[in-house]
Amino acid sequence: MSKPRISFLSQDELDAIHNTSLKVLETTGVKVMSKRALDILKKAGAKVDYTSNHVSIPRNLVEEALKMAPKTITYAARNPKYDFVLDKREPHFCAEGGPPFILDWETGEHRYSTSEDIARCSIIADYLDHVDLIWPLGAGMDVPAPMRYISDMYTGLKNSEKHFEGDATNSRDAQYQIEIAAAIVGGRKELKKRPIFSHVICTVSPLSYDKGMTEASIELAKAGIPVAIMPMPAVGETGPVTLAGTMVMNNAEFLGGLVIQEFASPGAPVVYSAAVGAVDFKTGTTIPSPEGSLMRLGISQLTHYYDLPSEMGSSGSLSKLLDMQAGYENAISLITHMLTLPDIVLGLGALEGARLTSPEGMVIENEIVDYALRFVQGLEVNDETLAADVIDKVGPGGIFLGEKHTLKHFRERWMSKLFDIDSFEAWQKKGSKSIDEVAREKVKEILATHKVEPIPENVEKEISGILKRAETELLTKS
Amino acid sequence: MVDLTKIKDSVIGGEVDDVVEMVRKAVDEGQSVKRILAEGLISGMGIVGDKYEKGDFFLPEMVIAATAMKAGLKVLSPMLKPGDVESAGTVVLGTAKGDIHDIGKSIVGTMLEGAGFMVTDIGVDAGPDKFVETAKENNADLIGISALLTTTMVGMEDVIKAVKEAGLKARVMIGGASVTQEFADKVGADGYAPDAPSAVGKAKELVKS
Numbered sequence: 001m002s003k004p005r006i007s008f009l010s011q012d013e014l015d016a017i018h019n020t021s022l023k024v025l026e027t028t029g030v031k032v033m034s035k036r037a038l039d040i041l042k043k044a045g046a047k048v049d050y051t052s053n054h055v056s057i058p059r060n061l062v063e064e065a066l067k068m069a070p071k072t073i074t075y076a077a078r079n080p081k082y083d084f085v086l087d088k089r090e091p092h093f094c095a096e097g098g099p100p101f102i103l104d105w106e107t108g109e110h111r112y113s114t115s116e117d118i119a120r121c122s123i124i125a126d127y128l129d130h131v132d133l134i135w136p137l138g139a140g141m142d143v144p145a146p147m148r149y150i151s152d153m154y155t156g157l158k159n160s161e162k163h164f165e166g167d168a169t170n171s172r173d174a175q176y177q178i179e180i181a182a183a184i185v186g187g188r189k190e191l192k193k194r195p196i197f198s199h200v201i202c203t204v205s206p207l208s209y210d211k212g213m214t215e216a217s218i219e220l221a222k223a224g225i226p227v228a229i230m231p232m233p234a235v236g237e238t239g240p241v242t243l244a245g246t247m248v249m250n251n252a253e254f255l256g257g258l259v260i261q262e263f264a265s266p267g268a269p270v271v272y273s274a275a276v277g278a279v280d281f282k283t284g285t286t287i288p289s290p291e292g293s294l295m296r297l298g299i300s301q302l303t304h305y306y307d308l309p310s311e312m313g314s315s316g317s318l319s320k321l322l323d324m325q326a327g328y329e330n331a332i333s334l335i336t337h338m339l340t341l342p343d344i345v346l347g348l349g350a351l352e353g354a355r356l357t358s359p360e361g362m363v364i365e366n367e368i369v370d371y372a373l374r375f376v377q378g379l380e381v382n383d384e385t386l387a388a389d390v391i392d393k394v395g396p397g398g399i400f401l402g403e404k405h406t407l408k409h410f411r412e413r414w415m416s417k418l419f420d421i422d423s424f425e426a427w428q429k430k431g432s433k434s435i436d437e438v439a440r441e442k443v444k445e446i447l448a449t450h451k452v453e454p455i456p457e458n459v460e461k462e463i464s465g466i467l468k469r470a471e472t473e474l475l476t477k478s
Numbered sequence: 479m480v481d482l483t484k485i486k487d488s489v490i491g492g493e494v495d496d497v498v499e500m501v502r503k504a505v506d507e508g509q510s511v512k513r514i515l516a517e518g519l520i521s522g523m524g525i526v527g528d529k530y531e532k533g534d535f536f537l538p539e540m541v542i543a544a545t546a547m548k549a550g551l552k553v554l555s556p557m558l559k560p561g562d563v564e565s566a567g568t569v570v571l572g573t574a575k576g577d578i579h580d581i582g583k584s585i586v587g588t589m590l591e592g593a594g595f596m597v598t599d600i601g602v603d604a605g606p607d608k609f610v611e612t613a614k615e616n617n618a619d620l621i622g623i624s625a626l627l628t629t630t631m632v633g634m635e636d637v638i639k640a641v642k643e644a645g646l647k648a649r650v651m652i653g654g655a656s657v658t659q660e661f662a663d664k665v666g667a668d669g670y671a672p673d674a675p676s677a678v679g680k681a682k683e684l685v686k687s
Contacts, residue, residue: 033578100628100656112658139656145629169576169629210578236538237581281536283673284585355655 003378006339009298014305017244017298021252022059024207029056030256033211036218037260044263055256062255065262066306073226073269073309075133076194078184079161079453083194084132086271086309086343091376093369094165094311095125095362096350097135097200098152102357103321105443110320113138113357115155120447121349122159124359127450130348130369133163135200137349137357146474147467150176153197154463157184159452164197165228168216174199176470178223183462184455192224200273200311203231203253205238214260221261221268228311228344229257230273234286235295237279243295250276250299271343272306274299275313286353288315288329293336300340312337314347316354322361322436326351330365335372360439363446367418374414418442480504482517485550489522490529492542494549501550511554512562519554520565520594523547527592537585544591566594567619567685570612570648572604574625574633582654583624585674593678595620605633606640613641618648619685622677623667625654635665642666649684653677 009017031053032038038055042048047056072087084092102113121137136152143151150173153166157180168174182191201217204210217227231253233239239246254272261268276295277286286292292315303310314337317329330347337345347354348369349362379385390405400406418438420427427433433441455463480500488496497519504514526543529535571587573579580602587597600612613621621641625631634652641650651669652662662670669684671677 098628112660139628141628145632148629169627204578208578212576234581241538281538282533283675284537284581285673 001378001380003376004339005341005376006297006336007301009301014302017247017251017302018305020248021255022062024248024252025057025062025256026059027056028207029054030253031055031208032214032260033209034214034218037209037214037264040218040260040263044259046259057256057259061259061263065255065259066308068262068266068268069258069270069308070267071307071309073271074194075163075198075226076185076196077133077161077163078157078196078455080194082132082162084163088304088307088309088341088343091338091342091373092132092344093130093348094133094135094344094346095121095131095137095348096316096346096354096357097137097165098139098167099137099350099352099355099357100139100141101352101355102138102359103351103361105359105440110356112141114142115140115151116142117357118152118155119159121357121359121362122156123450123452124362124443124446125349126160126162126452127446128362128366130366130373131162131362133165133198133344134160135165135167135346137359137362144475147471149173150180150467150470150474153177154180154467157181157197158455161453166197166199168199168201168213168220170212171215171219172470172474174216174219174223174225176466178219178225179466180463181225183459183466188223195225195269198226198228198269198271200228200230201257202275203229203257205231205233205253206249207253207256209257209260217257217261218264221265221270224265224269226269226271226309227261228271228273229254229261230275230311230313231257232275232277232286234277234279235291236281237284239276243291243298246276247295247298247302250274250295251302269309271309271311272299272303273311273313285318288318288333288353293333297336297340300337300342303342304340310342311344311346312340312342314345316347316350318351318353320352320356322351322358322364322439326358326361327364327368327435330361331368331372334365334368335375338372338376341376359443360436363439363442364418364435367416370417371414479507480509482509482514485514485518486522486525489519489543489546489550490525492539492546494542494546497546497550498553501553505553505557511557515551515554515558515562516564519547519550523592524594527589527594530589530592537588540592541588544588547591563596565596566682567596568616569595569597569620569622569681570600570609570616570618571597571622572600572609572612572624573602574623574630574637575603575605576633577625577627577630578602579624579626582626582674583622586622586624586653586671586677589674589678590622590681593682595681606637609637610640610644610646613646613648614644618646620681621646621648621650622681623650623652625652625657628656631656631661634667638666649687651677651680651684 278289315333319326649668
């Protein structure tokens with residue numbers, strides 16, 4: 001099978017990015033705001049200054065961390081049929097995480113999202129065949145802030161049987177989330193074997209590690225929960241203006257985070273992630289751009305260079321509605337990202353630069369992924385596919401439709417499930433609908449018919465106990 | 479004699495060292511501090527702001543010009559008397575407690591400087607006390623609070639409460655990826671701006687009112 005792939009950086013160029021990143025970590029160093037992380041780095045042999053929080057990370061620590069990091073990671077799910085392995089064989093897809101707003105599919109209103117939205121979007125994501133893991137689509141703005149990430153996780157896990165990807169702003173968030181997931185799978189040991197959730201932890205570009213998120217990621221490392229380290233340097237703002245320079249920034253920040261994780265808990269499952277972005281120099285906003293994609297594709301190549309599992313943010317769309325811009329930006333981004341074969345591509349179901357959830361958008365992107373997956377699978381050239389025999393049999397002016405060769409293979413051909421392929425008259429007869437209307441109907445149909453296996457009653461009881469404890473601790477403290 | 483229009487041009491060009499050198503020289507020559515500020519530094523920054531408005535200049539040019547302007551101002555500040563600084567208003571800016579995202583607020587700060595405001599940036603992870611103290615020290619007309627995360631935007635409300643309790647004259651405006659006008663109204667902010675360019679218009683409006 002010949003598969004189309006993108007691989008445009010040479011070995012020398014990858015070496016140069018790697019070596020420059022190591023130089024940055026050693027000479028420029030990083031700022032780590034967590035004392036716990038500073039202790040880990042100091043013990044590992046880094047040069048640590050506790051007053052300024054500055055750390056110089058020598059080359060050998062990065063090399064050791066790269067050796068300790070697992071090359072493949074299993075992302076388990078509440079329902080084991082949805083388990084998958086990050087092993088660079090095929091891309092998986094993640095629903096976008098935590099947009100504060102939602103484009104209400106019933107009223108068309110642009111409003112803050114709620115726990116109810118997360119629940120409904122999780123059901124939709126659970127139904128869609130190409131969504132493999134769910135970073136909650138929305139933020140539970142109805143939940144008090146200190147409880148939000150814990151509550152959002154439980155809402156997601158309850159309303160989908162697939163792998164969940166979460167957020168945490170401090171170690172308490174992480175500890176409660178670990179407790180909840182352990183209750184579902186039957187204990188912490190089992191959770192370590194079958195992590196039904198993972199996390200995305202962001203560094204703060206340039207070259208800084210926040211206290212809360214870093215300590216959450218250490219907590220997760222110790223529990224065996226996979227952590228995707230996601231730097232977000234923006235060209236010319238929080239990273240150098242040159243694309244290679246911002247890639248170095250992303251890489252250095254990832255490697256610094258990897259060192260913390262691996263020395264906190266050797267063999268900790270870490271996923272390489274990147275949300276490098278191009279910038280509109282008029283307003284400072286990060287924008288989808290061919291240059292953003294170039295950097296991400298280059299970094300995806302770096303993850304192959306390191307042989308590490310990867311999760312790449314797609315460039316997404318800044319469109320505020322499901323229009324042509326949303327369609328082409330998402331399609332271009334999804335297809336190009338898949339051509340470098342990352343383990344996970346994330347961003348399904350988001351608009352407005354990941355600030356806005358669109359359930360219909362997720363339904364449409366599920367179909368784009370279907371299209372793109374077929375594309376990256378490539379095509380086969382052999383005697384059977386060259387089809388000399390059947391060409392000879394049908395001959396000039398004949399027809400292939402009724403041939404056995406056709407019958408044998410036609411179901412291998414890609415077929416549209418959602419996109420409009422009708423004649424004008426047929427389309428008109430079906431109500432002259434645009435793709436967003438078709439997707440909206442699909443959303444309604446899914447919500448009316450799709451059933452998610454509930455969490456057993458006794459487990460739910462246990463979890464409400466955990467949530468009550470969390471509320472008592474986190475809400476009274478603040 | 480240092481030609482003040484040369485200082486102005488160097489601010490526009492973002493020539494930090496040249497600005498400092500010329501300002502020092504002008505002071506040594508005994509030129510009016512108030513004029514160096516008004517005709518050199520502030521008028522230079524004003525032109526940068528205009529160029530940005532017209533679409534000729536972009537953020538990197540604004541930031542470097544603001545750096546040059548502030549470097550010049552630092553030379554002058556020990557000699558400035560109250561009333562010497564004729565700015566569009568005094569602003570205290572910061573990112574809410576628990577949030578360490580810097581860039582959005584910094585861009586707003588630069589844009590405000592471009593529009594003639596005097597800006598004090600108190601940085602990230604800033605609690606109500608820091609906002610109130612700095613606003614008092616600078617006799618601020620305006621306080622700007624930024625937050626990126628949905629979990630930290632609640633911290634803005636605490637700052638607004640503290641500002642009101644302290645009886646400060648400063649108006650409060652807020653912004654950030656998760657913030658809306660609806661949220662701003664709910665927490666009692668005087669203003670909200672969805673992005674950096676509109677923050678300037680909002681700031682002007684709030685300072686006047």
